[in-house]
Amino acid sequence: MAQFWREYRENWIATLALAVVVLIVAAALAAPLITPQDPYDLANLNLRDARRPPGFVGSGGYVHWLGTDAQGRDLFSAILYGLRISLQMGVAAGAVAFGLGTSLGIMAANIGGKIEQGIMRLVDLQLSFPAILLALVLVAVLGQGRVPLIIALVTAQYAYFARTAYGAATAERQKDYIEAARATPLPGRSIVLRHLLPNCMPPLIVVGTVQIANAISLEATLSFLGLGLPPTEPSLGMLIANGFQYMMSGRTWISVYPGIALILLIVAINIVGDQLRDQFNPRLRR
Amino acid sequence: MTAALLQVRDLRTHFETRAGTIKAVDGISFTLERGEILGLVGESGSGKSVTGFSLIGLLDAPGRIAGGSVMFRGQELVGLRQAEMRKLRGKRIAMIFQDPAATLNPVLTIGQQMAMAVQAHGGGGEGAALALAARSLVRVGIPDAAARLNAYPHEFSGGMRQRVAIAIALLHEPELIIADEPTTALDVSIQAQILAEMKTLAQESGTALIWISHDLAIVSSLADRVIVLYLGRIVEYGSVSDVLRAPLHPYTRGLLDSLPALAAPGQKLTQIPGSTPSPLNVPPGCPFAPRCSHATDLCRSEPPRVGDQRHGAFCHHPLSVAP
């Protein structure tokens, strides 16, 4: 572990990215403590403060460092609350997709036969179909809200986990130690839990990292298209969409700052994922 | 006195890795006359392939020539600009590799690949290039050569593919061909055929040949002279007959004793004890000392030297006295 961390720190960009992720997550978690305003509390909003540029001192008596949006909301506060929602959705969807996909993949590898073929055919078919389209249709059919959105994100993403888990599990199964474990009178389930799963973890962690970033990006896209969460729970995508119409008139900050927050988060997670991939890949090790 | 075709002096090729510097070739010197066939023999890690790649300037990173001199037809190749080196490659010095399945491009026809090799050195139009290619295929004994130009590598057998590679090497009638274990991946019967053909081709065209192999038996059937390498250094050199008849170095003796093809009937095959040490950690004196039954304190502290004999060994205690 210490060795892993030492290798990780050799790449300063990845280290910086990890720091950014930690910082953003911490800021999002602590949002109610560090923001000057609760952006969801309508009593706090004053239309006279609407669309003010960064640095403006509003009726609340504090500085809007990142300006305000069309409802007079402090953008800094709205961004941190929006990050909370984006992260919640991304992590929740990622976790469910991880559980579902990994179970399906390992099941397929373990059971074999018709079930294996059936599951993997479905997974491959889905992988060839663009995730965004699938999510779009599901949200359209199921309606708006957190649960439909998570279902849509999970449906769009579980196949990546299933493919990865299947690949890793089939490779692991052929190794001697699984054969050896089979020879001992352990039940099949405990072989899977104690031996197979831990050895499939490295690639799954990499996919998980990247998929959380993808889920956040996908959620933002759906929200931007007006198909995500209801307007009472503005995630980053919706903040950006709300600012879009003011962009042409030069009030760019309403869209740009939430966008920068979103991109920092996604790019940082992806860089961390890339570094993990390199470190887990034995072929690239010297 | 006319200059030799190739004169290698104190060649050093190093690989800088995280773990330290690997001296893959550590001060090798030899001379090659026109039309001569030289065998470079050693186990894997002895630096024989790296020597070949150093001569033709095709070292993979992080390898680099750290010192020494390679004079080819009176021209210094060490430090030569890549563009100048390229003009020599294929034209005056050619190379053949171990696995013909990996060297030929699977998605281009033989004709396309040969035409590219012709046109890399001028060579005129497509038609002239293909005609030259067909002639070269005929020379290496490929039947129906003109039609075979349109075939892809996977349509040839392993032996035929290696013949195609040889034909590509012969296109410009180079003065020197470096062959890096070109028969190792082939069946034994085809090996023998190709060895015989190579010998004839070399004699006919007056091409000098450096034949790299781990197999002393193959080299003995083909080469005029042989150099035995161990851990990037020469341990013994001389004419094939001298080295085989009266090896001077215990390592050469060990190699010969482990060869079924060269053993007398009823003779017991033996293995050299121990294993090759890490190239990162070469012993200070004679590199073979830790595995040598004749080794003394002198061997472990002082690198052996050799005089100016035709047959010599870098050994403090040679097995017999050189003539």
Add this chain to the structure above:
Amino acid sequence: MLGYIIQRLIQSAFVMLAMSALVFLGVYAIGNPIDVLISPDATQDIREATIRHYGLDQPLWRQYLAFLGRLLQGDLGRSFVLNIPVLHLVLSRLPATLELALTSVLIGAFIGIPLGIYAGYRPESPVSKAIMAASVLGFSVPTFWVGLILILTFAVNLDWLPAGDRGPTVEVFGVGWSFLTWEGLRFMALPALNLSLFKLAMLIRLSRAGTREIMLSDTVKFARAAGLTDFTILRRHVLRLISIPLVTVFGLEFGSTLAFAVVTETIFSWPGVGKLIIDSITSLDRPVMVGYLILVAFLFVTINLVVDLTYAVLDPRLRRGRRV
């Protein structure tokens, strides 16, 4: 080869069947089918007549067969909102999307592949590192955000290019095309660039990885030993070898480009099928949704088929009709 084509055609037909079943189940069975077929303000008589007409009192598998039957006749129903046949509506919007998607895939290929090959050929050079950093950005930054930035930069701040609508088109074979006039190209520039960035990043990464691997192969060493210049090696050997995996990705990416066109078309008000589906989702125009999905599935299957056949042409080892 012919046997292989026939085999792939049959496979494609099965995939198409599976897709239609999924779409049918997704939109007809999960949602209320009445909403799909008639607008909410229809009278009770019309409702019952429609239910009987479409056999909604029948069991699900019968309904599916009936749906399939209509599908084969090209009957996808009528749009509630526009009250014109869905097939006609979708087909009339399709050229705009195809044109946009194709342009962006071409931009991605013609810029991405050379950049990727260079980055793979000289992995340690600063230029390559910059290319790779840019590709990480292109890979992770959401399409809609890039679209906003493009509009902000080139349309609002610099005022160089238009950022909305399709602009003038030229009619050829009864279909309007943008790429035939300078003005049309100006209108297409930003949306096409927006849509291409993801492919660009992906093609850079793939061609870099492929090139790196091939440059270390014996094929390249042997070509170098024969005296070929690096440029010839890259152009003839490497390009040809990486083209095989690239064609696969290229085909799949063309499909996902059609999907991501949804986002780009919304931002740039580009009148293609992507904008149509978003509009139909917001106005609950379900027959249009179904029609769009069936059409996209059809395009997907067709593209996969073409990719597989191209594969066989590019790789002589596969030409015998068998797949390795």
